[in-house]
Structure formats: structure tokens, C-alpha cells
Amino acid sequence: MGQSARELLTDDQFAAVCSTVQTDNPDSTAEDATAVVTEALAFVAACALLPAARLVPSRVVDAGWHALILHTQTYAELCARLGGFVHHRPEAPDPSRYDHDVIDRTTAVIQEAGYSVDGDLWGPPDGDLVSVASSCQHSDDSGPIVTMPKPKG
Template sequence: MGKSANELLTQEQFNAVCSTVQTDNPDVSEDDAAVIVAEALAFIATCVLFPAARLVPSRVVDAGWRALILHTQTYAELCARLGGFVHHRPEEPEPSRYDQDVIDRTTALIEEAGYSVDLDLWGPPDGDLVSVAAKCQHSDASGPIVPIPKPKG
């Protein structure tokens, strides 16, 4: 069992971000919102830990990340504690850009960072078990995830 990404925020912060996920996605249950936010937190922490890896979230995990970003102070404080700011550059969904190998690499590094992965939230954009409103898909290694500071070398 991996470490809990929920602990990256206070309970009050975590609950507020979960509430935003539910506000943006009325069909998402409270339990699913909590899992989505936890996956987004683990993703952000992993991006900072492996800045050269060019990781990408699934569409569902991106919904949790977007909710987190809306809590700007919480997000900035989280990134500061983790040691790097992870910028989000959304892209419109494009089925030809979906790359399961990149998703697999991302989830493997999340596990290497010590977090458990809920693979149900990391499927292809058209096969999500949890439906979210976000219409954002991130691409492969040339994609939009940019950790700051940039890796040296």
C-alpha cells in the first residue's frame, strides 16, 4: 500500500477541492471526488519528483487537477512544499494524441514515488469509468506538463 496523497493537503483543503470537483461534475459522488483529488495530488507530487519524465494525467485525473488549481493559494502552497510548480496547459481532446504507453509510464512513476494508483481513473478518454465534464486531454512527451524549476542537464 502506498502513502496517502490526501495528506499533502489539510483536511479542510482536501474537502474544498473535492467539493469543487463535485460542483463541476454533479454526477460524481463524494467518494469518487475524493479518489479523483487524491490521484491528482499524487500526479502533481510525481511531476515534481520526476520533472524530466514529461508525465500526463488522464482526463479524469485532470478534472481533479483543474479543481485543485482553482484553489490558487492551496495549489501554490502545495507546489512550494513539494519543491516545484507544475503548470497546466490544456489541450482539446484529440483521439490521435492518446498514448497508453505515456499513461502507463505516468502511473508507474506515481507508484515509484510511493503512491497507490487507482487504474480505473487512468483509462482512455472514451472509456472513463467515472464521467467528468472536463474536455481536456494531454498529449505525449511533447505535451503540456511543465514543472518549474526545469530539470538541470
């Protein structure tokens, strides 16, 4: 079992992002928000640490990523600490584009990066165990996510 990505943010930063998840998803519990943000942090960390992997979040994890991105200073500082800025390119949701193999590869890479994975948050868009209002989906590894490494020098 890997480490929790929760430690990538300070308590105040983490609480602020969790609050955004709950504001955007009024039916979510504090426990749900904590799980979603933790998983989004692990996803972003893996993207930054292994940019060639071309990872894709589940719809639930993407909702946590959206909340994190809204905290621009926190997000920029996180990406800088991780070594590369992880850009987000949204796509309209389409459950027919869900690819279980891509999600499996993504969670495997997150684990390779040293983070634990909550499998309940990586299901298909129509089978989410945590309800989110996200209107974005990443379907494959053809390019919705781009990591730009920090300039050298």
C-alpha cells in the same frame, strides 16, 4: 502499495477541492471526487518530484488537477512544499491522441514517487469509469506540462 496522496492537503483544503470536483461534475459522488482529487495530488506530486519524467494525466485525473488549480493558494503552497511549481497547458480533447504507453509510464513514475495508483482512473477518454466534464486532454509527453523548480537561494 504506496502511500495515499490524500495527506498532501489539510482536511479543509481537501474538502474544498473535492467540492469543486462535484460542482464541476454534478453526477459525481463524494467517493468519486475523493478518488479523483487523491489521484490528481499523486500526479502533481510525481510531476514536482520527478520533473524530467514529463508525465501526462488521464482525462479523469486532469479534472481533479483542474479543481486543484482553481484553489490557487492551496495549489501554490502544495507545489512549494513539493519543490517545484507544476504548470498546466491545456489541450482540446481528442481521443485519437490517447497513448496507453504514456499513461502506463506516468502511473509507474507515480508509484516510483511512493504513491498508490487507482488504475480505474487512468483509462482512455472514451472508457472512463468516473464521469467528468473535463474539456482538456494531455496526449503525450511533448510538453503540455512543465515543472519549474523553486529558485535557489
